[in-house]
Amino acid sequence: MDIFDVIGPVMIGPSSSHTAGAVRMGNLVRKLLGDDVSDAEIYLHGSFALTARGHGTDRAIVGGLIGLSPEDGKIVKSYELASESGLSFRFIPFDLGEVHPNTAMIKGRGKRGGEIKLQLSSVGGGKIVLSEIDGVKVRFEGKYPTLIVFNDDVPGVVVSVSTLIAEEGINIVEMRVYNSDDNKSAVMIINMNKPVDDEFILKCRSVREIRKIIYIDKLY
Amino acid sequence: MKSIYDLVKQADERKTSISRIIIDQQISELSISESEAVEEMALRYRIMRESVIRGIKLNSKSVTGLSGGDAFLLDSYIKNEFSHGNGITVRIMRNAVAVSEVNASMGKIVAAPTAGSCGIIPGLLTVLEDEKRIEREKVVMSLFTAAGFGSVVAQRSTLSGAEGGCQAECGAAAAMAASAGCELLGGTPEQCSHAFSLSLINSLGLVCDPVGGYVEYPCVYRNAIGAVNAYSAMIMALSGIKSIISADDVIAAMKDVGEKMDTTLKETSLGGLAATPSACSICSSFLK
Numbered sequence: 001m002d003i004f005d006v007i008g009p010v011m012i013g014p015s016s017s018h019t020a021g022a023v024r025m026g027n028l029v030r031k032l033l034g035d036d037v038s039d040a041e042i043y044l045h046g047s048f049a050l051t052a053r054g055h056g057t058d059r060a061i062v063g064g065l066i067g068l069s070p071e072d073g074k075i076v077k078s079y080e081l082a083s084e085s086g087l088s089f090r091f092i093p094f095d096l097g098e099v100h101p102n103t104a105m106i107k108g109r110g111k112r113g114g115e116i117k118l119q120l121s122s123v124g125g126g127k128i129v130l131s132e133i134d135g136v137k138v139r140f141e142g143k144y145p146t147l148i149v150f151n152d153d154v155p156g157v158v159v160s161v162s163t164l165i166a167e168e169g170i171n172i173v174e175m176r177v178y179n180s181d182d183n184k185s186a187v188m189i190i191n192m193n194k195p196v197d198d199e200f201i202l203k204c205r206s207v208r209e210i211r212k213i214i215y216i217d218k219l220y
Numbered sequence: 221m222k223s224i225y226d227l228v229k230q231a232d233e234r235k236t237s238i239s240r241i242i243i244d245q246q247i248s249e250l251s252i253s254e255s256e257a258v259e260e261m262a263l264r265y266r267i268m269r270e271s272v273i274r275g276i277k278l279n280s281k282s283v284t285g286l287s288g289g290d291a292f293l294l295d296s297y298i299k300n301e302f303s304h305g306n307g308i309t310v311r312i313m314r315n316a317v318a319v320s321e322v323n324a325s326m327g328k329i330v331a332a333p334t335a336g337s338c339g340i341i342p343g344l345l346t347v348l349e350d351e352k353r354i355e356r357e358k359v360v361m362s363l364f365t366a367a368g369f370g371s372v373v374a375q376r377s378t379l380s381g382a383e384g385g386c387q388a389e390c391g392a393a394a395a396m397a398a399s400a401g402c403e404l405l406g407g408t409p410e411q412c413s414h415a416f417s418l419s420l421i422n423s424l425g426l427v428c429d430p431v432g433g434y435v436e437y438p439c440v441y442r443n444a445i446g447a448v449n450a451y452s453a454m455i456m457a458l459s460g461i462k463s464i465i466s467a468d469d470v471i472a473a474m475k476d477v478g479e480k481m482d483t484t485l486k487e488t489s490l491g492g493l494a495a496t497p498s499a500c501s502i503c504s505s506f507l508k
Binding site for chain 2: 002007009010011013014020047050051055059071073076124125126
């Protein structure tokens with residue numbers, strides 16, 4: 001275990017799960033959208049719904065959506081900063097069913113019109129897990145540089161992508177494929193041992209069956 | 221490092237400190253230079269220091285009104301009763317409460333090992349630095365010792381209140397602080413492990429029952445007493461007192477107790493202090 005996780009992280013209080021983790025949730029929505037967020041609907045479940053105000057979970061998520069980091073003191077003023085940067089948001093207490101007690105579903109729209117819907121849980125110590133993207137169940141923990149690939153669910157896509165990765169001299173640490181309920185689309189989560197660059201992402205976009213590809217470096 | 225036993229054995233074999241073993245291991249694991257590792261830890265210590273100063277001045281209540289202003293009260297007490305120095309335990313309490321209150325008021329802190337227990341390690345170490353006039357570099361190095369002990373707890377048990385109760389957060393923090401303080405005041409690696417054990421045995425069974433689910437009451441005061449627990453255990457170990465149960469076994473006991481602890485007492489706010497009539501009336505008045 002990384003000792004800087006034991007003495008750390010540096011964060012704005014009061015709770016690593018309800019505050020630091022909540023900021024990272026907002027950050028991830030922004031990253032996966034690849035754009036500034038203009039509009040967000042935030043559904044809070046369980047402990048998040050019950051204790052959001054006292055823990056600053058609400059301000060933390062909004063802070064994350066406008067790109068603040070968990071150690072940024074401006075989180076306290078994130079509502080004001082959000083209105084300055086043109087983000088409108090709504091919080092809705094909601095029962096998401098059998099999920100971790102610290103879970104939120106965030107629907108975000110970007111300034112350029114893109115949309116994304118994520119279900120995220122804050123699992124302790126400021127760590128988060130992404131459990132759903134646009135209705136597809138996934139599992140992303142942020143431990144490795146990761147590619148999230150949305151593709152048509154046809155044979156051969158896995159091979160095309162993994163070949164491109166191998167050509168970069170990069171090893172796949174772990175790869176999971178998730179199918180949508182209608183079997184028309186799939187999401188691949190590919191954890192790699194090394195980061196990739198923009199040029200590589202462009203190369204992947206040339207694969208015809210790929211609808212969308214997102215790259216995230218490790219979160220911690 | 222898989223056990224405290226290994227940690228002490230390695231330090232003894234190499235005739236060096238526990239902090240040296242941990243830092244060497246980290247620079248090889250994370251592929252960073254020694255100066256980068258030290259700088260990363262020094263940054264954390266600076267933030268701990270800043271949060272102490274901020275917390276002592278912070279004479280206001282948190283968002284919920286459940287905490288705030290108590291480090292200020294302790295500071296006034298020190299000024300009245302200990303104007304000529306001394307009062308080391310009350311200074312430790314003040315600094316621990318200060319950091320904990322900064323956390324409750326959405327200020328910047330270092331989770332050590334968690335946000336809920338963030339006052340204990342800085343509470344003890346900042347006072348030792350001031351009172352014993354220890355060089356800053358040595359204090360920063362002692363944080364590697366605290367982190368090394370903490371990571372063994374994380375591997376063999378847990379550092380989460382939701383899994384192990386408060387013994388896993390404030391209990392672990394106090395034991396980590398005791399071992400760091402012991403090294404700082406010249407204790408041997410073996411004495412550090414006794415300081416750790418003598419501290420943790422006094423937190424076994426401590427439940428996590430925060431009022432309303434907020435990291436405030438009793439957390440702030442558990443940080444104060446946790447820091448004093450660390451100081452006491454450190455002194456006992458430095459005086460030559462030994463724990464007859466090994467540190468790894470004390471960690472195993474903590475795990476056992478945590479597993480047997482009822483879920484209502486593990487950060488759910490369904491039992492203990494959180495379920496008392498006065499807690500319920502405080503929360504209903506806040507939620508209105």
